[in-house]
Amino acid sequence: MSMPLLSILIFFPILGGLSLLCVSRQHIATIRTMALLVSLVELCLTLTLVLLFDRSTHEMQFVEQSPWIPALHVNYSLGIDGISILFLLLTALIIVLSVLVSWESIGSKVAEFFIAMLLLEGAMMGVFCATDCILFYIFWEAMLIPMFLIIGIWGGPNRIYATIKFFLYTLVGSLLMLVGIIILYEYGGRTFDIRQLAEQAYPLKLQLVLFWAFFAAFAVKVPMWPVHTWLPDAHTEAPTAGSVILAGVLIKMGAYGFLRFSLPILPDATQQMALPMLVLSVIAIVYGAIICLAQTDLKRLIAYSSVSHMGFVTLGLFVLNQRGLEGSILQMINHGIVTGALFLAVGMVYKRTHTREIAAYGGLASVMPVYAGFFLLLTLAAVGLPGTNGFIGEFLILLGGFECQPWSAVIAASSLILGAWYMLWLYQRIFFGAVKAEMVGLAQLSPREIITLAPMAILILWIGLYPNGLLSFLHVPVAHLLNQVHGAGLSGAALLPGVAPLP
């Protein structure tokens, strides 16, 4: 490729965001339109990338490489494979919808908000494209600044506590990862290139140290139990667009990090640590679901359901077989779509009622029927009803789990019942029953809001009915990834820690 498509993908939103500085701060309508245009063009760019993408190879595509800091051996190297391209697509889509949902709900410092959002988009694109550890780390950390501001400036009443907690949790994790990267650099032949690092064998003890260093960053981001506590606060206090981006893209980066670093570079440690990871995942699934039952705050409930759903994702990752991994990646996309859409929907109704208390709602189905229809679809997808995308992802993960550690799949599957319980109960409390006095006369969804939710609804059904559209991207890279994990060192799937010979 002669065109540096990935660089364009990263820097177009950044430059687009900075160009908003040129617009007079009074012209709010212009600012919004420009932000929407930038995000739409970005989506088109991503779609072009998808069309040009070759699904038959596990090699990085659209590769760009040039020296950046020669003194430190850091290269500006980009490339994507079948795993990252799905996340690029998800990111671009989520940002478009976030711009749409922030159209009227952001009243103050409008230009700053959209600038922060577009800078965030550029950094997120960078995370999924980077194939150099330091470049990856730079984008990874750079995301923190706009997200910190988005939650802290435009968030709810308790936003400052939430945003500082979010920032510090993530920062501590990331800094430990930085130490890990430096160690890897020293022992991996003084390079920061992820592919070159993955080709080498490291002693098991070193791998274990590195595994936990990377775990600190990724587990906080996912978030895995027990470092999940920042998530409910951040999700709840963030403005709608912030929650959507957090749930839709940001927390996927933890799992993406496991896929890019832990699995291919540290295969032995991954196999050794698979069992503890599965245990943590199962705890997250069950714990998140139980906590959901006790929530009285709408956004908080969805936030805890994210903990539970991301438990499925990490479960799928660490069963270390084709079905589990594919299901896990698909489930990340699904969760991005479903939970992102749920936050969008909650934002829309919050704008009308200004309350997130579940108890304040009731009988919304007769007041806002279109909204109720959308919400029902989202609820069913979150529960994992066959025909929606949620089913495919969870089913694949559970299949993978049965192949590897049946007990984990059994417990995870049983918590699906809890999932159905809290989601359907939520639906019942909000939409059925007597119409509350405050709910009478709420405005119907505007066309702009319907346009915001419609793509999500279509995607939910499309992936649910034809998952191969996305899975076809994953077959080859996931098979290659599993080769990397199982090819080196210990043989067979996920040995128990005690069984493996220590060096």
Add this chain to the structure above:
Amino acid sequence: MIQTAVATWTVLGHILPELLLIGIGVLLIGCDLFIPRQRQVLPWLMVIGCITALIMVLGARPVTAFGGMFLVDGYAMVFKTICLGAVILTALSSEPFWQVFGARQGEYYSLLLFSLVGMLLMASAGDLMVLYLGLELMALPVYALVGMHKRDQRTSEAAVKYFLMGAFASALLLFGMSFLYGLTGTTEIGRIAELIVSMQLDANPALLAALGLLLAGLCFKVAVAPFHFWTPDVYEGAPTLVTAFMSVGPKAAGFAIFGRVLLYGLPQLQNHWGPILAVLALLTMAVGNITALCQHSLKRMLAYSSIAHAGYALLGLLAGTDEGMAATVAYLVIYLFMNFGAFAVLMLLAAPGQSREALDACKGLASRHPAIAALMLVFLFSLTGIPPTGGFIGKFYLLRAAFIAGYPLTVVGAVLFSAISAFFYLRVVRLMYMSDADDPVTLTCSPAMGAVLCVCLAGTLGLGLFPGFLLNWIVAALAGN
């Protein structure tokens, strides 16, 4: 063996930048006395002089002058560049700053220049005598600068405290040097290293005592814990501009002699001073970052943060290699821009009669002055070490150097303390962006101040995005020895 050099006029060519600056310093005193109405030209004269000196320094050929007493090498060049940069920024922001405080004193500029000459001598010192001479020449004008607000009690206290502490530190240093001289019979830094090898002095208790005294004196100068106690009071009491200058210029010069003595004079003792410095670095970061958490004054908070940053900069010295030193130098360059930038914003906050140094002074700054708040945001994130700012590149380089030197636990400690530092830097961001102002104040930003802020922003962001050039230059300069 004592070399004697024949003094000829050509030798003076090697110290031309220093001579030029001394000349301008004297000229400034004259201008101030005889044409007091044209005082506004003083800073410009000074900036032009510094830029000329900078060009001379960058263009100088490596040479050993005055029988090894004065070294013009890559090491000196990088440190001289930092010191000149610090003085140029200080000079540019002088006029707006002193206008606010109404204290116009002509000798201020000459003092600054004489201090600069001292710093340049420190960077070039190849002999303990020159090193000490430079140190005192740097320090004496700064004692006076700290006390510029004569009527402010805090300032006088700071000046006296700084003077006493500085004199004490110099005495320790001198004591250590006398031990070295007694053991080796020379004051030439390079010869000392050779003699320690040839006379097998490396286990000599007197040499270790000398090392201890030198370390204590040097740590005083760059404010490394547990020798940092003067710093917060002096930094808080001094006029903000002088604080900004002290936190970048003299600190860089301090690191120049730190590196020169340890790397070139006592490399055989690396197994002694390496671990000591690792512990001191951790202690400094702990003291700086944790104490900064509970400050109510922004200026005092920045003072503690500058202590913490001295701890980070020490990490590069641990290895005792040029590569490690390059990390320290790179960090000092980046630190110059980000720290001076943060102090420049603090200077902007001040108004006649009100110093507005409290944290609350920046409440709601983002609504009133979005551009200034955004600048401060960049500087603070850079001080925290968040990419894509220069602070991250500098910190990353240092961590890598410390890891290569074999101190993995120090590295882990450093990153944890830098996570702690995020909390107090973020508090300022929080106040700027997420609180409403108590009393709406409008700030005026003069063109000179605007230029300073732009340079600092360009340095902070530019070195974060394109650090390759700087790092190559530093590595090449240090390897050129």
